[in-house]
Amino acid sequence: MKAWQLTSFGRENLKLNDISQPTPGPGEALVRIASVSLNYRDKLLSDGTYNPHLQFPITQVADAVGEVVALGPNTTRFQVGDRVVTSYCTRWIDGAPTSKESLYTLGNVIPGALAEYLVLTENALALAPSYLTNDEAAALPCAGLTAWYALVEKGGLTAGQTVLIQGTGGVSLFGLQIASALGANVIVTSSSDDKLARAKALGAHHTINYKTHPEWEDEALALTNKEGVDHILEVVGGPNLARSIKAIKPEGQISIIGIIEGFDATIPLFSVIKQQALIRGISVGPLRALERMLKKFDELELRPVIDSVYSFADAPKAYERLEQGAFGKIVIRVHE
Numbered sequence: 001m002k003a004w005q006l007t008s009f010g011r012e013n014l015k016l017n018d019i020s021q022p023t024p025g026p027g028e029a030l031v032r033i034a035s036v037s038l039n040y041r042d043k044l045l046s047d048g049t050y051n052p053h054l055q056f057p058i059t060q061v062a063d064a065v066g067e068v069v070a071l072g073p074n075t076t077r078f079q080v081g082d083r084v085v086t087s088y089c090t091r092w093i094d095g096a097p098t099s100k101e102s103l104y105t106l107g108n109v110i111p112g113a114l115a116e117y118l119v120l121t122e123n124a125l126a127l128a129p130s131y132l133t134n135d136e137a138a139a140l141p142c143a144g145l146t147a148w149y150a151l152v153e154k155g156g157l158t159a160g161q162t163v164l165i166q167g168t169g170g171v172s173l174f175g176l177q178i179a180s181a182l183g184a185n186v187i188v189t190s191s192s193d194d195k196l197a198r199a200k201a202l203g204a205h206h207t208i209n210y211k212t213h214p215e216w217e218d219e220a221l222a223l224t225n226k227e228g229v230d231h232i233l234e235v236v237g238g239p240n241l242a243r244s245i246k247a248i249k250p251e252g253q254i255s256i257i258g259i260i261e262g263f264d265a266t267i268p269l270f271s272v273i274k275q276q277a278l279i280r281g282i283s284v285g286p287l288r289a290l291e292r293m294l295k296k297f298d299e300l301e302l303r304p305v306i307d308s309v310y311s312f313a314d315a316p317k318a319y320e321r322l323e324q325g326a327f328g329k330i331v332i333r334v335h336e
């Protein structure tokens, strides 16, 4: 079968290789991949920042939808013909993770889904909602669950609260859609006025251009009568976290998600103490949370925002688009 594999660090080392089709063992399913979607971590994986110890060659990409075409012995959850999506943390089923459960991710420690077929434990698969196309379903797993787990499962978001969403990438637009659907007031930041106009059309109440207003926290305070916001999805990281702390309401929550501006941060501790802010790391989420999210998305008929769709042959172009900062999700169609 064909698989896009990283053979060394550097996007130029993403190669289309012929490799043998895997066979499902006990507890595993063979999935014929229909579509996959990219996440910022796929860029970090290819440039060596995410996991400097990556073992080459390694098939790339974590998020996928496809059809179960064969089952190994002792499988109980699916039937041949079921349409399934992948769960990002393949060994994390529910509850608090053990120290290792968030490590076994596709395209990193185990082979990824940018291939014609994927073998995976059935405990890392969930039924894809029938109202979504393959391209839409492929967009859900990592970015959707991260926003859902942060805002809803850990954050306990309630209607009327204010949520600040940074940027208009995959996690951020899911955050906007989820928060808006649950009745929150949403503030979105972006580098682009055009993207902010599109965010408003998706339900954002207020927008801030962080290029023209680098001190975006002052704008956020002004928009909330100086009270601050209840929940921030910190997808930027680095020095941006100190700004988020200034923008948070007393007892507000900051979900630490991304590291676009840096893996390290110096934060104003006195502000954290004064605001009694809750700062919580988020590592996507477990299978059961994915299933709960899919059920809610089905009820809401929430459709992911797709920035662009590329053919399997054009996978490197999809990675180029990722570098540019997409509005929503980038999809690669593996089988038409």
Ligand SMILES: NC(=O)c1ccc[n+]([C@@H]2O[C@H](COP(=O)([O-])OP(=O)(O)OC[C@H]3O[C@@H](n4cnc5c(N)ncnc54)[C@H](OP(=O)(O)O)[C@@H]3O)[C@@H](O)[C@H]2O)c1
Pocket (backbone or CB within 6 Å): 038, 039, 040, 041, 044, 142, 143, 146, 166, 167, 168, 169, 170, 171, 172, 189, 190, 191, 192, 195, 210, 235, 236, 240, 256, 257, 258, 259, 260, 261, 282, 283, 284, 285, 322, 324, 325, 326, 327, 328
């Ligand atoms: N912890 C977890 O579980 C988890 C899960 C998923 C992702 N992540 C992390 O979350 C981050 C986002 O991932 P993604 O896949 O959603 O990325 P993405 O789709 O590539 O989106 C990146 C977006 O970030 C925005 N951005 C860049 N610099 C910014 C800044 N200074 N202020 C505000 N926004 C800024 C840009 O939005 P504009 O173009 O609108 O300016 C850009 O489009 C990455 O660091 C990723 O590694 C973590």
